[in-house]
Amino acid sequence: MKRMLGVVAAMALTGAGAVQAETVVYCGQLVQVEPLKMLERQTIRLEGNRILAVESGYQAPALDDDIVDLKSATCMPGLMDMHVHLAHQFSAHVYLEDFKLNAVDYGIRATINAEKTLMAGFTQVRELADQSHGSSIAVRNAINKGLVPGPRVIASGRSIATTGGHADGTNGRKRELMFDLGPVGGVINGPYEARHAVRQRYKNGADMIKITATGGVLSAAKSGQNPQFMADELEGVIATARDYGMPVAAHAHGTEGMYRAVVAGVDSIEHGTYMDEKIMKLMKKQGTYMVPTLLAGKWVEDKAQTKGFFPEMVRTKAATIGPLMMDTFNRAYEYGVPIAFGTDTGVSAHGDNGKEFALMVQGGMKPLEAVRSATWHGAKLTRTDDELGKLAAGYLADIVAVQEDPRDDITTLERVAFVMKDGVVYKNEVVSD
Incomplete structure (x- = not known):
């Protein structure tokens, strides 16, 4: 040999x-x-x-x-991963990083993680939710210019949330530091601010939009399920994004917020933990993709068993939501919901993206269909299927x-x-x- x-x-x-x-x-x-x-x-x-x-x-x-x-x-x-966070790597100390790291620190980290991702076989990724001063857009540009190695990066810039929502970066702070970030910082209230936030991301050079339609697991906020956008706010985001040719991905765990997002016309549902048959039927009809992120669910479930790793508010959500994601994936796959591969890497370690495949197969998907979810379906979701x-x-x-x-x-x-x-x-x- x-x-x-x-x-x-x-x-x-x-x-x-x-x-x-x-x-x-x-x-x-x-x-x-x-x-x-x-x-x-x-x-x-x-x-x-x-x-x-x-x-x-x-x-x-x-x-x-x-x-x-x-x-x-x-x-x-x-291979294509539809949900990564290149500048982030979750740890027990991650909640302090906003107070310790500068934009250049996040940029260096994103550059290192981009190369790890490429070496793992992923030649295109969606960077969903860069909360670190535009580092993913800068790394995308550097990769495109041939300055550093990495996958093709389709970047959303900062997520769009509502006040106190999953991507409101001031959650969990003392009152003096609970700033109103506003549309530029990714926090909106009402349709006019929703439009402002989308246009700001277009101005910043983002390729797409990510919203947090429901609560989440790792944010320092009580609910991981509640709906966090009203219908007029969703319409403001999606109609404006369409004007600029920008797809919209929606983080969603809870049923009601997920349903509102699908009705409004998002391109993908990220996670989808409490997805019910009504939502599955609508997603199948509209061609809305599910990006399951089973690896993140397994990772937070495991870490929830380690005392002190998560704040107690987060630990409770992780222990509850993580185990449900596999069952939802199995039901959505059997129902025929379109599925595109995605890991939420940055929760789990960069370079470990490929571990998602085994979880998908464990959840009932045939091996070659799992490969297709990370190739052809990733290209369809990113509107690059004419070349990739x-x-x-x-x-x-x-x-x-x-x-x-x-x-x-x-x-x-x-x-x-x-x-x-x-x-x-x-x-x-x-x-x-």
Whole structure:
């Protein structure tokens, strides 16, 4: 057995990121996501950062073609995580960080975590809720310019909440520090402030909008379920976001707030803990995606058992909501709700994103469908399915590979061995036969 450690092209960080004019990638297996099936012995031909063709069998290369030998591996499109927080990493001390860290600290952390995410096989992410002074937008721009390695980042900027809501950053403070953050700071009351908040995020360079439609688990506020937006406020957010071509994601655990958000027309429900059949029916009809974040649910459930890790108000919510998320996922999947892969990483550790796959399979989803949720469905949700999400002629060359067959061992997706993004190889640890 020979371990392949060579890199086809230098990373963009070095200024030498372009691959040769043509590259031939041999895949022992290839996950075709649309329609969904596993193909054997496939050749992917690349020119620059685009796929020229996907062909059956191991086709002979031209004399000057570069060859990437993944005959011992299973290839698939670059993975996508629809819910990450690059600048954050939850710990027992996280509630003090706003008083200790500066914007540059968050930016450095986001840069480090972006590279970890890419090395885990995730070539595109939605950064939902950057509460740290625009660090995700800055890191997105740096990645796009080739200054640092990382996935494609679709950034929401700061979440939009209502006063005392899940993303009101002054929750839990003493009265003198309970500032009214206003629309610029992500706290709105009424439809006019809702419109202001969306337009401010557009001005700041955000790609999309995130709202906190209900209470949450980790905020220092009593309820994890109550609805936190009125119908006119939701309409103000969504109608304005549509004017600017910005999708809207809604954090939601509780039933009523979730229902209001789906009726109003959000693109995705994040978490969805208390989702009922009425909501599932509406989501299926409208094509509203569920982003389940099972890894975050499992993580907070486990940490709730550690005395003193969470404030008591948070610990109670974590112990209650965490265990429910798996059951909801199973029911939504069986009902036919569209599901896109998402982890809420930044709660759990960056680079561990792939652990979500095993939880999805545990929750009843077939392994290849879990892969499709993190590829084709991620592309559909982010409106990038004309260029990303599958391996096909004309698509961007985002390719990852694992050593085992995910149908036999879904945990292989926690050990991604090969990562190519935009035609550049960032990781190659495939063991050849």
